[in-house]
Amino acid sequence: MSPIVETSELTKRYGAQAALDRLSVKIDQQRVVGLIGQNGSGKTTFLDIVAGTALPTEGSCTTLGTDCARLDESLLARIGVVFQENKFLDWMRVDQHLDYFGSFYPTWDVARQQSLLTDLDLDPRAKVGHLSGGDAQKLGIITAVCHHPRLLLLDEPLSSLDPIARETLLNFILRLLDEDEVTIVVSSHALMDIERLVDWVICLDSGKLRANSALDTLQERFATWEVTSSNGPLPAVFHEPFVRQQNCTPRHARLVVENAELKLDGFCARYHVEVSIGQLNLEKIYPFLLEPKS
Numbered sequence: 001m002s003p004i005v006e007t008s009e010l011t012k013r014y015g016a017q018a019a020l021d022r023l024s025v026k027i028d029q030q031r032v033v034g035l036i037g038q039n040g041s042g043k044t045t046f047l048d049i050v051a052g053t054a055l056p057t058e059g060s061c062t063t064l065g066t067d068c069a070r071l072d073e074s075l076l077a078r079i080g081v082v083f084q085e086n087k088f089l090d091w092m093r094v095d096q097h098l099d100y101f102g103s104f105y106p107t108w109d110v111a112r113q114q115s116l117l118t119d120l121d122l123d124p125r126a127k128v129g130h131l132s133g134g135d136a137q138k139l140g141i142i143t144a145v146c147h148h149p150r151l152l153l154l155d156e157p158l159s160s161l162d163p164i165a166r167e168t169l170l171n172f173i174l175r176l177l178d179e180d181e182v183t184i185v186v187s188s189h190a191l192m193d194i195e196r197l198v199d200w201v202i203c204l205d206s207g208k209l210r211a212n213s214a215l216d217t218l219q220e221r222f223a224t225w226e227v228t229s230s231n232g233p234l235p236a237v238f239h240e241p242f243v244r245q246q247n248c249t250p251r252h253a254r255l256v257v258e259n260a261e262l263k264l265d266g267f268c269a270r271y272h273v274e275v276s277i278g279q280l281n282l283e284k285i286y287p288f289l290l291e292p293k294s
Helices: 041-052 096-100 111-117 135-144 162-181 217-219 261-271 282-290
Strands: 004-013 017-023 032-036 057-062 079-082 151-155 183-187 200-205 206-215 222-229 245-249 253-256 271-277
Touching: 004 041, 017 041, 032 057, 032 151, 032 282, 041 057, 041 079, 041 111, 041 183, 057 200, 079 135, 079 183, 096 111, 096 135, 111 135, 111 162, 135 151, 135 282, 151 162, 200 217, 200 282, 206 217, 206 282, 217 222, 222 261, 222 282, 253 282
Parallel strands: 032 183, 032 200, 079 151, 151 183
Antiparallel strands: 004 017, 004 057, 200 206, 222 253, 222 271, 245 253
């Protein structure tokens, strides 16, 4: 299957500032991609270009097999977007706004709309302009998914939600993967939450690509080693290049290592130690993705 999103040397500048800098990625169909990075890393700009609401300065981006500048009405109807700051018709009630929005989509799913209104505890008779930040985010989520999009772009969808609504949304997204043939790109700082969803990670830093990998591959690349001495004190510092972080005492050390699986036997023999291997979650891996390579 051809990628649902593909960029080549994608660059977006605002004046002298490059929000995206020669970004080349492919997003395969029916993946759930975690788009991670600090504020200002280019995540929102990337999603805007994929959705066709911004255009590249240089390079290219194709969405659903079409140049992002040429997305027509039929293709845009296959994309769902939750923006950080959604723009709604403030004078309408929630139910009126959903009826109006749904009228543009032949595939609008009223049953899904009603289910989400209930599950997310959003009052259909509330005035849109009076919604709290969290409730406005809920409305944005409902408008993004009820037409059964093939590509769903979520820009910080959890940021304004309370813990109950956040859990409800995460469970809905998991259900969505079973119900629809959808590809999801979710930008979020809540790494522990999105780790439950994603199977691929794209990490940006100042517009540059730092990681573009399956989550499983990242979790195989980085590990923790709990090192226990069996013969005398441990070194004060381990100088092996695969050791990325260390906390040492004479009898025990906790190391974060990278690409070290084949080094384990030699390490144990050299230092006369026993090693217990653990896995890092995405939140713990993330800072290492931003560090410059030595």
